[in-house]
Amino acid sequence: MTSRAGILRLGMMVALSLVAACGLPRSGPNKKEIYAGAVERGGNAHVIYVNDHVTRTTNFVPAYGFSSSFRNAGQVGADEIRAGDVLGLSIWENVDDGLLTSLGTSSTSLQEIQVDSAGYIFVPYAGRIRAAGNSPDQLREIITQRLSAQTPDPQVTVSRVAGNGATVSVMGKVMAQGVYPIERPTRTLSAMLAGAGGVSIEPEIAVVTVKRGNEQGKVWLTDLYSSRANDIAVRPGDIILVEEDQRSFTALGAIGGQTRVPLGNDMINAVEAIAMVGGLATALADPKGVFVLRDEPESVASRVLGKPVYGTQRMAYVLDLTRPNGLFLARDFLIRDSDTIYVTEAPYVQWNKTIAAITGSVDSADSVASFGE
Known part of the structure; x- marks a missing residue:
C-alpha cells in the first residue's frame, strides 16, 4: 500500500508540475512573450527602449483649439436684422385721414412682422422691403422713403421685438x-x-x-x-x-490597481500615471518590465525609428526603472490618450507560483494516498 501511495503521489506531482508550468494564473504576458512579438522577430510591434531621443520625439500632446x-x-451686430427676426413698426402721418391711420388718429402700429427666410418684410403701401442686413434705423429710412411718395412727411419707428434670426x-x-x-x-x-x-x-x-x-x-x-x-x-x-473629456489611459498588470484612468487637461508622465493607480505591486512587479503600448502616428514613428515607415505603427515602449536614469526617463515620458501601461511580473513570481502549486498539490496527494490506504 505504501508503494502504491508513493507512486500515486509522484504521479500527481509530475502532472501538477506540468499544469503549473503552462497554466498558472497570471496578469498577462511576460517580457519574453512581448519581445517575441517584435517586428524583428516576425511580429507586428516595435519594441523600443525609452531613452532621451524617444522622450523628445514622442512628447507631444494633441492640443485643442480653434482654427x-x-x-x-x-x-x-446686435442691431443687425436677420431672417427670422420679428419687428415692430409704428407709423405717424401728418394728415387726418392717412393711408394707414384710422379717422381721428395720427398713428398706427404694425406688430410682429416676421422677416421671411429670404430676408424681406411686407409693409402696406411701401411694398416688399429687404430688411435683413439692415439696422432698425436703416430700415426706418427705407420705409419712410417708400411712404413719402404717398403720404406727406411720414414718421416711422422700427424695433426688434425678438431676435430669433440670430440664435x-x-x-x-x-x-x-x-x-x-x-x-x-x-x-x-x-x-x-x-x-x-x-x-x-x-x-x-x-x-x-x-x-x-x-x-x-x-x-x-x-x-x-x-x-x-x-x-x-x-x-x-x-x-x-x-x-x-473622454481621453484616458489604461493600466494593467502587476500594479496597485487595474483600471481606466481619465487624463483630464493635464500632461501626465509615466511616473505620475503609475502613481495614480497605486504604484508597482512590490511583491509582483518587475521594474525592468514597464511597457507603454501605443498606436503611434506615422510621422512620430518614423522619427523614433530613424527610418521612414508608412501608416500608424504599434509601439511597445520599454521603461527600465532600475537603470541609473530610469526614473528620470519615466518622468520625462508623457502619457497620451488611449495608451496602455502594462507592468510585467518579476520572473521569480511565476517560480513561486509553481512551487506553491506543487507543494500544495503534495499535501493533496498525501490526502489522496491516505484515503487509498
Whole structure:
C-alpha cells in the first residue's frame, strides 16, 4: 500500500508540475512573450527602449483649439436684422385721414412682422422691403422713403421685438440647455455659456465644442477663460456642446490597481500615471518590465525609428526603472490618450507560483494516498 501511495503521489506531482508550468494564473504576458512579438522577430510591434531621443520625439500632446476661421470671425451686430427676426413698426402721418391711420388718429402700429427666410418684410403701401442686413434705423429710412411718395412727411419707428434670426444652440453639460439669441451681452462664447447658466461639471474636465457649418473646433473650458484668443465670437446657427473629456489611459498588470484612468487637461508622465493607480505591486512587479503600448502616428514613428515607415505603427515602449536614469526617463515620458501601461511580473513570481502549486498539490496527494490506504 505504501508503494502504491508513493507512486500515486509522484504521479500527481509530475502532472501538477506540468499544469503549473503552462497554466498558472497570471496578469498577462511576460517580457519574453512581448519581445517575441517584435517586428524583428516576425511580429507586428516595435519594441523600443525609452531613452532621451524617444522622450523628445514622442512628447507631444494633441492640443485643442480653434482654427483661424473661428478666431477671425467678427461679432454679430446686435442691431443687425436677420431672417427670422420679428419687428415692430409704428407709423405717424401728418394728415387726418392717412393711408394707414384710422379717422381721428395720427398713428398706427404694425406688430410682429416676421422677416421671411429670404430676408424681406411686407409693409402696406411701401411694398416688399429687404430688411435683413439692415439696422432698425436703416430700415426706418427705407420705409419712410417708400411712404413719402404717398403720404406727406411720414414718421416711422422700427424695433426688434425678438431676435430669433440670430440664435445659437447650447447643449450638453450646461445648467440650462436651449436655443439662445445673440444679444449685446452674449456675443462671445464665454458670455453665451454664462447665459446658459454655466457648465454643470468640473471645469478641469469640461471641453467646449463649437460646430459651425461643416467645421468644428474645441477648447478646454479652463483655456477658454485663461486665453482671450479662445473666446471667439458666436455666429448665428452655431451649436455649442459642453461635454466631459473622454481621453484616458489604461493600466494593467502587476500594479496597485487595474483600471481606466481619465487624463483630464493635464500632461501626465509615466511616473505620475503609475502613481495614480497605486504604484508597482512590490511583491509582483518587475521594474525592468514597464511597457507603454501605443498606436503611434506615422510621422512620430518614423522619427523614433530613424527610418521612414508608412501608416500608424504599434509601439511597445520599454521603461527600465532600475537603470541609473530610469526614473528620470519615466518622468520625462508623457502619457497620451488611449495608451496602455502594462507592468510585467518579476520572473521569480511565476517560480513561486509553481512551487506553491506543487507543494500544495503534495499535501493533496498525501490526502489522496491516505484515503487509498
